[in-house]
Amino acid sequence: MDQKADSIRDPAPCRHRVSDHLRIQIQIHPLTRRAELEIAGLRGAVRGQVTIGVGPSIAAKLMPAAARRMRLQRPGIRLTVTEGLVDSLIPALRRGELDLAVGSWPCITDSDLTAEVLMHDHVSVIAGPTHPLIAKERVELADLLAYPWAMPPENQRWRQLLDETFLAQGLAPPVPAMVSNSAVFIRTVVWQGEYLSYLPLQSLPTDGPNQDLKALRCTALTRRIDVSVTYRERAMMSPAAQATLSSFREVIEEVRAANAGSG
Numbered sequence: 001m002d003q004k005a006d007s008i009r010d011p012a013p014c015r016h017r018v019s020d021h022l023r024i025q026i027q028i029h030p031l032t033r034r035a036e037l038e039i040a041g042l043r044g045a046v047r048g049q050v051t052i053g054v055g056p057s058i059a060a061k062l063m064p065a066a067a068r069r070m071r072l073q074r075p076g077i078r079l080t081v082t083e084g085l086v087d088s089l090i091p092a093l094r095r096g097e098l099d100l101a102v103g104s105w106p107c108i109t110d111s112d113l114t115a116e117v118l119m120h121d122h123v124s125v126i127a128g129p130t131h132p133l134i135a136k137e138r139v140e141l142a143d144l145l146a147y148p149w150a151m152p153p154e155n156q157r158w159r160q161l162l163d164e165t166f167l168a169q170g171l172a173p174p175v176p177a178m179v180s181n182s183a184v185f186i187r188t189v190v191w192q193g194e195y196l197s198y199l200p201l202q203s204l205p206t207d208g209p210n211q212d213l214k215a216l217r218c219t220a221l222t223r224r225i226d227v228s229v230t231y232r233e234r235a236m237m238s239p240a241a242q243a244t245l246s247s248f249r250e251v252i253e254e255v256r257a258a259n260a261g262s263g
Helices: 002-009 012-042 056-060 064-074 086-094 155-167 183-192 241-263
Strands: 048-055 077-083 101-104 112-125 196-202 223-232
Touching: 002 048, 012 048, 012 064, 048 064, 048 241, 056 064, 056 101, 056 183, 064 077, 064 183, 064 241, 077 196, 077 241, 086 101, 086 112, 101 196, 101 241, 112 241, 155 196, 155 223, 183 196
Parallel strands: 048 077, 048 101
Antiparallel strands: 101 223, 112 196, 112 223
C-alpha cells in the first residue's frame, strides 16, 4: 500500500510526459507556423505593429503599393515607415528600431543580418522633359559634362558607380552643383531645368509632379541594381513583419508581370 502511495505521489512520470509533449510541440511548430500565418492572413487576423525603413526609390512606388495592399488584405497591421539612406537605416535595424529595411543598395553580408534580393532595377541618368539631351538617340559621357548635376551624397553606391565609369573612360567625373539626400528635392530640381541626376528608375514617380522625368539613352551609365530586404539574423520575425514582407513580394510579382506584358 505504501509503495503504491509513493508511486502516486512521485510526479516524475508526469514530468516526463509533459516534457515529451513539449518536445513534440517544438518539433512541429516550424512546420505549422507558415500555414497558420497564411490562414490568419486570409482571415485578416494578423495583427501587430511593423516598423519598416525604406530607401528613397522604394518610398516612391513600391512602399505605397505594398501599404495599399496591406490595408485591403491585412488591416490589423499598423505600419510605421521611415525613409532614409542605407547608412542610417541599417544601424537602426541593428539596434532593433526597425523590423525590416528595403532599399536599392548592395546586399548586406554581415553575419548578424540576412539580406534577400526581391527584384532588379536599373540606375540611369535622369533628365527633365525639356532637357536638350532627351532627343538624342545615343548620349555619350562627354555630352553629360556640359550640364549641372544634382546628386545624392558621395557615400551612395550609385554616386560611386558614376564616378568610376567616368574615370575608366579617362574623363573627370562631374562635380555636382547640388548634393542632397532627398530624392524629392533632386527630382524637383531636375524636372525644373537643365540639371541631371543619377537615380534608380523605381524612384521616378508615375503620376503627380515630376511624372515626366526621363532616363537618358546613355548605355555606359545604365546599370542593373538589386532591390533587397534586410532583417536581423537572430531575431524571430513577427507574423506581422512576415505578412508585410509577403505584401512586398506580391507587389513585386505584379510589377514583374506588368513589365513582361509591356515587353
